[in-house]
Amino acid sequence: MFEKLSEEKKTEILETGISEFAENGVDRANINVIAKKAGISVGVLYKYYADKESFFLACLKRSLDVLNSVLLEQIKSSDKPLVRTEKIIRAVQKTSREHGNYIRMYNEITAGSSKKYAQVLAEKIESLSASVYTKYIADAKENGDIRGDIDPRMFAFFFDNLLMMMQFSYSCEYYRERFKVFCGEANVNDDEFVVSQLAKFLESAFTFRSSDIKHGEK
Amino acid sequence: MFEKLSEEKKTEILETGISEFAENGVDRANINVIAKKAGISVGVLYKYYADKESFFLACLKRSLDVLNSVLLEQIKSSDKPLVRTEKIIRAVQKTSREHGNYIRMYNEITAGSSKKYAQVLAEKIESLSASVYTKYIADAKENGDIRGDIDPRMFAFFFDNLLMMMQFSYSCEYYRERFKVFCGEANVNDDEFVVSQLAKFLESAFTFRSSDIKHGEK
Amino acid sequence: MFEKLSEEKKTEILETGISEFAENGVDRANINVIAKKAGISVGVLYKYYADKESFFLACLKRSLDVLNSVLLEQIKSSDKPLVRTEKIIRAVQKTSREHGNYIRMYNEITAGSSKKYAQVLAEKIESLSASVYTKYIADAKENGDIRGDIDPRMFAFFFDNLLMMMQFSYSCEYYRERFKVFCGEANVNDDEFVVSQLAKFLESAFTFRSSDIKHGEK
Amino acid sequence: MFEKLSEEKKTEILETGISEFAENGVDRANINVIAKKAGISVGVLYKYYADKESFFLACLKRSLDVLNSVLLEQIKSSDKPLVRTEKIIRAVQKTSREHGNYIRMYNEITAGSSKKYAQVLAEKIESLSASVYTKYIADAKENGDIRGDIDPRMFAFFFDNLLMMMQFSYSCEYYRERFKVFCGEANVNDDEFVVSQLAKFLESAFTFRSSDIKHGEK
DNA sequence: AATGAATGAGAATTCATTCAT
């Protein structure tokens, strides 16, 4: 009984925290305000979490858990590479819309004030997508689906970089404005256009033909 | 005389601010500490800048001016695309090492607490590279150097996304740790390897052949 | 049934309170922690005691009751003065070891934050030993066992002062360290040495001979 | 210039702190109240002292410095033992009246919440009187002025215990009430009576004659 | 009656900003 109530309350508190942290950043978010918005007293918040920092980390964890579960859904897919790529991009767009706060939380830890946790968090957060993407690329390389002279880890990194930037570009104020500066507001709002362009970019990146090497350097 | 002294002092103050902001984030950086480290009184700082925020923006401006001047250097180059790409990547690596603070400053504004300025800043900051990269790609497209079925603005965006992520990955704690998780510490430290891999990725992305279209969707 | 259970529980609660108050002082002791350690809910504690203060006073009362019962044991003795003195000193040593917490509780009320109750408490607490010691000394004076030119109440006071300081010196951190500074750790730990020295001091104090008056000032 | 102003301010702040700490104890004293009473802002207080604890220790240090300087005055005296003893007792009475707060501060550290510093403080605070009194007694023992079968350190300890209790009995609420319970209000207020009685007690304690040993045990 | 979750006033501490010198 207690557990159930507590669980719901916890979720509500966390969501409020996520919202405030995502909105204002860790330092500007105010614990008293969060408590008030969550409809609880500060005392309760401090019963669950030792201090602001732990509370922030708990909010972050929740955000990443949700984002990861979305990622894991994609992984199940057994589509062809290109189809899967497009699905992933669409999932990124969808997630950004539905879970913007989670992505903004994620963006928060990349800033200077979270330096302290960089290593621990990076390992916790990035390991999954790193291994998943790396494996996909290694497999595709073996199948001959993508060029053979590449390092799967590096290409997985570039791939995730592009996806991560898309997430931020859809969710975080600054990145979104930058997106507009580069692509124009119309394009930013045309999801399918973005999907097709990014799919092309990625497809090309992965499937360079040796016969095309003449276009390369030298 | 005052003006001259002031100019030097201003630079010193800004650099100190940049260092502190980059290290601790906007909110945790302490104006009194910055003044002390810069060897001036807070009074002087508040003579030049209305408040912490304006000072931060001044520091940011300086950071971006330096980063932009580095970018402009690259632009002059008249190398072939691939050569130029590699040069740009090397420049990114060099800049990240030499001007990590500027890049960390840049990263700061992507976080929640700077939301307020997102639009103004994005326009100021991103316009240059957006237009430069877009033009390059448009030109290359016309020359037939890169595939014809792409939107230059979108591809410029993806291109800059990758470069931006590289900058952060070399300069910002979290991104650097993520870089290691994806690629391993050895690769992270092997600059030339990274150059070659990213160059391949980009080269491929841009030079997809129409004969390969069968791999595409539909 | 409730009453019986309650009595035992009460004792346990009080002992837990005494332990915490003695350890941390009234203000730093935490009612919630005490309740938890006593295995009850704070609600129960507040059923018995109106507030922290009353609870502290109840703990204090219990401490003093125990200490007084020890004192009363001594009083029964019909030994000669010096023997009795030595017995009392040994009792002080024993009590300090066995009931350090009670003594530390006693010490607590001498500090500034208990000012409020000073008068009431002093009367409750000190009356017994004051009257007992005063009577002893008055009797001894009449018997000619101790010098005749003294005020029994004053000498009882000095006597109790010395015993009280010994109690604190054996039980309370600061006094114990002071004890070491004055006497050295070896002496502090040599109970019988302390007994003999203090007995000598007291014996002398009480049995000054009129023939020695020449050594006194006028 | 700065130093001078600061020194005065510091003294004022310390005196206010001493007054509040002596009155309410460390934990109940309120830093904001102290600042207000001292006519400064909390900011200034925290410029001088890292936290409440350091501020308390600074107040304590000042108290002890004053008390020690009073003690050192006594030491200079070259009177005969008994005369000196009486002078010391009168000094204790005077100090208690004039510097009650300092003595109450001293009393504060004997309570549970200062446990942490017990050892360091005891060594700093008690060493002086311990060595001074011990030397006096050792000298007097060699001169044959006091009985030969005693340990000078122990007797110095008992002597200081009595003086310390007198200080507290004149300055601290609880001890003062206890003083009254033992001796009656009239005696408590009759300084010369107390002097004469305590002098007698001490004189006796120190000058026990060997011819009286028959009163001793065994 | 008993519980212990919840409350929220209160206290310590920080730091952007001001202003007397």
Next chain:
DNA sequence: TATGAATGAATTCTCATTCAT
């Protein structure tokens, strides 16, 4: 004009006390 001491609002966190279950 420059200084940096002083300000005090704001924020985090604690814990005695209450009260719904």
